[in-house]
Amino acid sequence: MGTSLEAILLDRWTELAGPLAREVGEDLVRRYSEPHRRYHTVEHLATMLAVIDDLAGDAADIDAVRYAAFFHDAVYAVDRADNEERSARLAEDVLPGLGVPSGTVAEVARLVRLTSGHHPEPADRNGGVLCDADLAILAADESxxxxxxxxxxxEYAHVPDELFRKGRAAVLQGLRQQEHLFRTPIARGRYEAAARANLAAELADLTE
Structure with a gap:
């Protein structure tokens, strides 16, 4: 497929789901390459998988977490509020045909739905790993x-600036109000302080 990153992601998928699932993997990677995406792209997926690798020891079912990463933004349209739900349903439709056990399918769908708000329970090891990987970008360096x-x-270029700033600020405020942005010990130690500094700086810029 296309770029080397797409090929790497397809290899990761077939390693996870098996070579007979290649066609499904091609469809998933293609979805992350849709032209309207600017952030929710193959780069985002690849970064998430790398963080999940780092946090794998904290997961209860690392395969379910990796499946959830592939599906979590599989359906992404900026004008809809149900992307996570639609992505979860896609997983529920596709994974049984690949021979994935029903319990794993249910867990993958639950995890995908969890990314709509990033509020895993303290004992939710799989949810903690997935959400930590999804939010790791918040701790990026300045550039x-x-x-x-x-x-x-x-991605939201069609939204007037005033509305975007208001909506974005509400999202960031919701994140800041959480006691911990990151659930796993590794991610909390590595990302928490930088992420909170970035959120504070962006919020100040949005509300000035």
């Missing part, structure tokens, strides 16, 4: 965080 916020704004 990386600027690129992230620019890409998110580009």
């Amino acid at each position: 990386g965080y600027a690129a992230y916020t620019s890409a998110v704004r580009a």
Whole structure:
């Protein structure tokens, strides 16, 4: 497929789901390559998988977490509020046909739905790993965080600036109000302080 990153992601998928699932993997990777995406792309998926690898020891079912990463933004349209739900349903439709056990399918769908708010329970080891990987970008260095916020704004280019700033600020406020942004010990130690500093700086810029 296309770029080397897409090929790497397809290899990761077939390693997880088996060579007979290659066609499904091609469809998933293609979804992350859709032209309207600026942040929720193959780069985001690859970064998430790398963080999940780092946090794997904290997961109860690492395969379920990796499946959930592939599906969590499989359906992404900026004008809809049900992307996570639609992505979860896609997983529920596709995974049984690949021979994935029903319990794992249910867990994958639960995890995908969890990414709509990033509020895993303290004992939710799989949810903690997945959400930590999804939010790791918040701890990027200055240039990386600027690129992230620019890409998110580009995805919502159709939204007037005043409305975007208000909506984005509400999302960030919701994150800041959580006692901990990150659930796993590794991620909390590695990302928490930098992420909170980035959120505070962006909020100050949005509300000035």
